[in-house]
Amino acid sequence: MTPSARIQAAIDLLDAIIVSARDGGPAADTLIARYFKARRYAGSRDRRAVRDHVYDAIRRAGDRPDSGRAAMVGLARERPELAACFDGSAHGPAPIDPDEPAAPAGGVPAWLAPLIAAPVEQDGLLGRAPVDLRVNRLKATLGDAALLLPDAAAITGLPDALRLPEGSPVEQSEAWKKGLVEVQDAGSQMIALACDAKPGMTVVDLCAGAGGKTLALAAAMAGKGALIAADAIRSRLARLGPRAERAGATFIETLLLDQGHEAGALASLGGQVDVVLVDAPCSGTGTWRRNPEARWRLTPARLDRLVAEQARILDFAAPLLAPGGTLVYATCALTEREGRDQVDGFLTRHAGWAALPLNLPLGRAHGAGVLLTPGHDGTDGFFFAALRRTP
Known part of the structure; x- marks a missing residue:
């Protein structure tokens, strides 16, 4: 050509x-x-x-x-x-033609710009993303994996994280084939850390999708306890099985939910769960480095639907927690409506809950939670908060 x-x-x-x-x-x-x-x-x-x-x-x-x-x-x-x-x-x-119209330059769609969280460095949203890996502690140490990935560098503050240059063919490596590593953005690993899952706990990943965070929780639990990966989309949940087998996380249970009827399917867990992770459906504004055309897909009406769905999921997740249990709410979104405002709304609707302080190596305090951005933290963009059900 x-x-x-x-x-x-x-x-x-x-x-x-x-x-x-x-x-x-x-x-x-x-x-x-x-x-x-x-x-x-x-x-x-x-x-x-x-x-x-x-x-x-x-x-x-x-x-x-x-x-x-x-x-x-x-x-x-x-x-x-x-x-x-x-x-x-x-x-x-x-x-x-000199008079020919051209697309104007811009990082954020004009209608969305006022809704983005104030500390977000918008220029950083569209840079190229590196390849971040999480070392699977069920099978390897950081040193074991690093020996097989000589181009990888540790990420300061994250005990199981390695970073490779953008475009690295991870799935061709022995470390990946043997289940020693999973591709997982450093920000996503931070959310798993915020869950503070421990061996022997009962943990529910309520919007598990293909299970990236589920596998991180499985490693934190050392394969001991009850870990349930739930989702309403069968095709996404089906991808977890082969990943869990490769990772050696065979104790994970899966639960396919019927959207709109989730509370009934989860009723047997009411008041018994130590940690619930709600990695809610969202606008994906924090992932534009990887999917830049997603900016062109988002509309005000779609954002309204997502915000309503996030609140609905939080409301049926809350009763699952045992007294003293932790609800971690997370989105890969950078709008205030999906982050700080969503958590504030939950705390207004539900008595007997309090936001926990999070002492983590990356991010900035933002309302009741933590904000991660590409420009500040070198990660995808995330907002997350940990909410404790008071005893």
């Missing part, structure tokens, strides 16, 4: 990504993979160059552009070497 043809390919892909973001279709990575599967003539350098153009354009535009061309023209006006590729050649894009 010529440089101009690569630009046109990026424009075509951006058109598809913009439509998919608007209509709730497949993610950018999926669309890019499909595009090149149908174009075998594109070599590895072509694929890498086109992908870089696409993601550079996505990261630059805060609001969803009108078209892929508008997104690329905006980028090209900042990069003369790209502008030169708009040459009207056989497989390239038409020249740029």
Whole structure:
């Protein structure tokens, strides 16, 4: 592919990504993979160059552009070497008209900017993310894993964390194949630390998904006690089984919930659980380094639905806790509505609960909880709080 043809390919892909973001279709990575599967003539350098153009354009535009061309023209006006590729050649894009509209630059969609937590460094939300690993204490020590991963560096303050450069092929490593490590962002590991799960406890991961935090809790519990991974989406929960087997965390129980009827399925656990983790469905604003086009998918109406769902989950989670038990609420979101305001609302609705102080190596105190941001902590963005049911 010529440089101009690569630009046109990026424009075509951006058109598809913009439509998919608007209509709730497949993610950018999926669309890019499909595009090149149908174009075998594109070599590895072509694929890498086109992908870089696409993601550079996505990261630059805060609001969803009108078209892929508008997104690329905006980028090209900042990069003369790209502008030169708009040459009207056989497989390239038409020249740029000086009066042609272009997607404006921005980190956060205009409607969302006032809702983001004040200490968030917005420039840091869209940088490229490293690959963070959690060493699985059921099978290895930090030193054991580090020997198999010579490019990994320890993360200060996190006892089981290693960091690799962005794009490292972890799943090809012996450490991963043997279950010695799991891919888990350092911020996500912090949330598991905040749970303070111990051997012999009864612990429920209420929105477990594919089980990343469940496996961290299993290691903290040393495989002893009762650990229940619950979720309302069967396909996500099904992914936990193979991961748990590879990690040696075979004591985990899974519980498929019927959305809207969760309280009945959980009734037998009422008042008996030591720790409940609610890693709630959220806007994902803290994960934009990994999924930058997610900015184009979020709408005010969707945010309203997510906030309502978070409150609903907290309300049916609360009765599960034994007196003195801990409810950890977490989101990979950076809006005040999903973080500080959500916890304040819970404490207003429920008597007999108090926020616990958290002495952790990363993050900043934010209301009743802790805020992690890429710019301040080098992690994905998270808000989390630990709430104690008073004896």
